[in-house]
Amino acid sequence: MPFLCKRCSRKAILKRPKTGDTLCKECFFELFELEIHETIICAKLFKPGLKVAVGASGGKDSTVLAHVMKVLNEKYHYGIHLTLLSVDEGITGYRDDSLETVKRNEQQYELPLKIVSYKDLYGWSMDDIVKQIGLKNNCTFCGVFRRQALDRGATMTAVDMILTGHNADDIAETVLMNLLRGDIARLSRCTAIITGAEGSLPRAKPLKYAYEKEIVMYAYFKKLDYFSTECVYSPNAYRGYARTFLKDLESIRPRCIIDIIHSGENFAIKSSVKMAAQGSCSRCGFISSQEVCKACILLDGLNRGLPRLTTGKMKKAHRSFAQNNKQENGEVTSPAD
Amino acid sequence: MCQVDEDGVDLLAAGDGSEKSLADRVCVKCGEQAVIHLRDEDVKCGKCLVASVNQKFRAVLTKFQLSRSKQTILVAFSGGQVSCALLEAVREATTIPNFSRLYSVLYIEEGICDGLTEEACQKKIRNIVGKCRYIFPEVPVLVSSLEMVFAEDSIPLSYIFPANSTDTAPLTGLTEFGARFKKLLASTKSPTAREELRKLLRNNLFRRIGHQQGLKTLFVGDCADRLAVQLITDTALGRGKHLPLELGYADTRDPDFTIVRPFKDVTMKEILMYNSLRLNENIGCKRAPHGNSTRSLSRVVLVLIVFGCERAPLEGTMLIVLFDGVLSCFFGGSHAEEPSSAKKMNSVYSFTETFINSLQKDFTQTVTTLCRTGDKLCATSTGQPPAKHSIEKSSGKLCSFCCGPMDTSEEDACTAENSIALSLRLSAALPNKTVKASVDLEDFASSKHSECGSANGDCAKANGEGCCTSKERKTPEKLLCYSCRWMLSEVGDQGLLPERLMQVNSQQVRRAEMRTSIQNFLLDDDV
Numbered sequence: 081m082p083f084l085c086k087r088c089s090r091k092a093i094l095k096r097p098k099t100g101d102t103l104c105k106e107c108f109f110e111l112f113e114l115e116i117h118e119t120i121i122c123a124k125l126f127k128p129g130l131k132v133a134v135g136a137s138g139g140k141d142s143t144v145l146a147h148v149m150k151v152l153n154e155k156y157h158y159g160i161h162l163t164l165l166s167v168d169e170g171i172t173g174y175r176d177d178s179l180e181t182v183k184r185n186e187q188q189y190e191l192p193l194k195i196v197s198y199k200d201l202y203g204w205s206m207d208d209i210v211k212q213i214g215l216k217n218n219c220t221f222c223g224v225f226r227r228q229a230l231d232r233g234a235t236m237t238a239v240d241m242i243l244t245g246h247n248a249d250d251i252a253e254t255v256l257m258n259l260l261r262g263d264i265a266r267l268s269r270c271t272a273i274i275t276g277a278e279g280s281l282p283r284a285k286p287l288k289y290a291y292e293k294e295i296v297m298y299a300y301f302k303k304l305d306y307f308s309t310e311c312v313y314s315p316n317a318y319r320g321y322a323r324t325f326l327k328d329l330e331s332i333r334p335r336c337i338i339d340i341i342h343s344g345e346n347f348a349i350k351s352s353v354k355m356a357a358q359g360s361c362s363r364c365g366f367i368s369s370q371e372v373c374k375a376c377i378l379l380d381g382l383n384r385g386l387p388r389l390t391t392g393k394m395k396k397a398h399r400s401f402a403q404n405n406k407q408e409n410g411e412v413t414s415p416a417d
Numbered sequence: 418m419c420q421v422d423e424d425g426v427d428l429l430a431a432g433d434g435s436e437k438s439l440a441d442r443v444c445v446k447c448g449e450q451a452v453i454h455l456r457d458e459d460v461k462c463g464k465c466l467v468a469s470v471n472q473k474f475r476a477v478l479t480k481f482q483l484s485r486s487k488q489t490i491l492v493a494f495s496g497g498q499v500s501c502a503l504l505e506a507v508r509e510a511t512t513i514p515n516f517s518r519l520y521s522v523l524y525i526e527e528g529i530c531d532g533l534t535e536e537a538c539q540k541k542i543r544n545i546v547g548k549c550r551y552i553f554p555e556v557p558v559l560v561s562s563l564e565m566v567f568a569e570d571s572i573p574l575s576y577i578f579p580a581n582s583t584d585t586a587p588l589t590g591l592t593e594f595g596a597r598f599k600k601l602l603a604s605t606k607s608p609t610a611r612e613e614l615r616k617l618l619r620n621n622l623f624r625r626i627g628h629q630q631g632l633k634t635l636f637v638g639d640c641a642d643r644l645a646v647q648l649i650t651d652t653a654l655g656r657g658k659h660l661p662l663e664l665g666y667a668d669t670r671d672p673d674f675t676i677v678r679p680f681k682d683v684t685m686k687e688i689l690m691y692n693s694l695r696l697n698e699n700i701g702c703k704r705a706p707h708g709n710s711t712r713s714l715s716r717v718v719l720v721l722i723v724f725g726c727e728r729a730p731l732e733g734t735m736l737i738v739l740f741d742g743v744l745s746c747f748f749g750g751s752h753a754e755e756p757s758s759a760k761k762m763n764s765v766y767s768f769t770e771t772f773i774n775s776l777q778k779d780f781t782q783t784v785t786t787l788c789r790t791g792d793k794l795c796a797t798s799t800g801q802p803p804a805k806h807s808i809e810k811s812s813g814k815l816c817s818f819c820c821g822p823m824d825t826s827e828e829d830a831c832t833a834e835n836s837i838a839l840s841l842r843l844s845a846a847l848p849n850k851t852v853k854a855s856v857d858l859e860d861f862a863s864s865k866h867s868e869c870g871s872a873n874g875d876c877a878k879a880n881g882e883g884c885c886t887s888k889e890r891k892t893p894e895k896l897l898c899y900s901c902r903w904m905l906s907e908v909g910d911q912g913l914l915p916e917r918l919m920q921v922n923s924q925q926v927r928r929a930e931m932r933t934s935i936q937n938f939l940l941d942d943d944v
Contacts, residue, residue: 087847099844122831262790289836342833343657
């Protein structure tokens, strides 16, 4: 017997992971979009006239985000100006292909696209960095640089807010990761829908309550053009454990994802716990919880030919950076001995 | 690790490179030959390890000013490794003048959850009492069983004093309550909910026995490894706000009855070594600690003797381990702790346990880091003074099932709770065919509706099969925390829950409603 859509009684084609309802394509789209709209309204994310950049990687999350934002902006008249913002890390065989997808999205959604590259911003592409440091710790560089690259790109295009495609699974996974790593500062802010210290660009996650599975379903049935390949450089092994665990939990209890986020939103952190306050880097002016941001420290290590020093203990890295700064009076130098 | 199965033996026998280094190392405290590597540079000899575990135990007594109080303390005993170590530490403390005080062991028989017959339960009780006697001969033992939570008035208890034989008086009402308990478990949909329900009822029983006996403190054998698993499990079940109560030294949610965890900072590895050094007979524990401790235990001359299995398949198995000259016997038995049943099921707890154990193998700091993180998340671990507690409960600030702080979010806030509530509301509204084609979901989402999706919280009227079909089902939810609400929704027949629990609930609902109606005339929020 064919399953019928719980809402309109037409032939159902999917079972919604969040609630288990059988739905047809159209009803699923409507529900999915409506829930994201409700999240946006609840969190009071936008004001009319706001310039908003969607961080677009070409992957499923950001493609769905760009699509849904365009649809909702027209449907509910948010009055925001959407653009796409991409970061080119310079990874041959991965980012070059996914950027092609983003460029197609630019045409399909008629949204202006800005691409910023590591090579232009820092003088190093990820391919260069991997050549220098190998496949260990390369994700540290990529992650730190990407965060700042988005900020830099947003400043260049003069937008007021960046949207990222983090979904509910990503947030739940981050809560677990921060628990396992004992990172209280991140634990306290990772569930917030809008992040960013005062004075810096706010970032928002409109998909934070959308299950990854539903995002894939949406992209699949909408036949969205997206790119799905793992990065050619090694994935983060430790995060892999948390991801597998979360998938296992989801298989026996789909609610776990939302429940973990609920826990994350309700953690009571002891007031005596010291937490680094977010400020801005004294060197580049972008967001940092230390006097000098991690991106500057890493870049300094790369330029001096001592990248390993900067991926180890932060104290050591800062000391080395300060020493070098004194010697060279703040100028980037050739490899030190 | 003393997992008495083939895997366990393999693990015990497996050697690795760390053995040699341990043989060459000396205790950081006294310079004697080290027997255990705890972490980094922390290697200890047997004597110093035992002293440190005893010291940690006494430090908790001092912390909670329990060493001076004259009142008897209950010690929960399950027969597992941690329980045995706890009882041994208790016995040890009583030999020191300043810490000498009265203790009673409390054993709750939970065989009903594992489908044991009454006869098997009685046999198990005798076995457990025997173990208590072996470790601490002078201690009186109180025995009850989990299904006694259905008793309306006083909880039937068996008292076994040292002079008595270990034969217990059969507990009355076992069959009647047992049948109801089995029905309740069977009507509960998922293994995770069953486990949560069991934990809730056990804690409820602990509290009621404490009140009945006029005792205020209960020691439980929760060690660091278990608390690390509990941290992740609670997070996965949406109990983030309850972590201070679930992980701290003391669970003070009932101001008249505190549950203390004296072994909060002791790892399973230390406990296994402590037991093998202090107790000749180690009682089989099914829960496996992380692999690392196994490797340290593997520095043994291993003798494995399997005796004839005349009883239950595992019960007759005995593992004799010669560990640096100390002979230890590991009895495999059916008297293991709760996870014995949890293991078989695909529950959140068992998944988490497997995950943490495997992670600990590769990243040896996992448990300690999780425990430290847990400590930082314990902002509200101080107990509420009694008066305030009861007010908070009646005014709906505490969950009336688990007594943890309420974590309900504001109606229009952007939270996970509201987001899932919206999804469920929309889901409930979907099949409404009274409106010609379908409900306008948009209007529906933006208007204020009850939890179930009906406009006035009474969807039964609308279509006859909504989630609010009975009043009983609707009312308690207002007074339950996020996670307990979910648990209740998993219980198929809520009429099977203990009346006492539900009565308290309806009383609280009435009081909360009364309070709301006179709210504007109250001069003080805390009245």
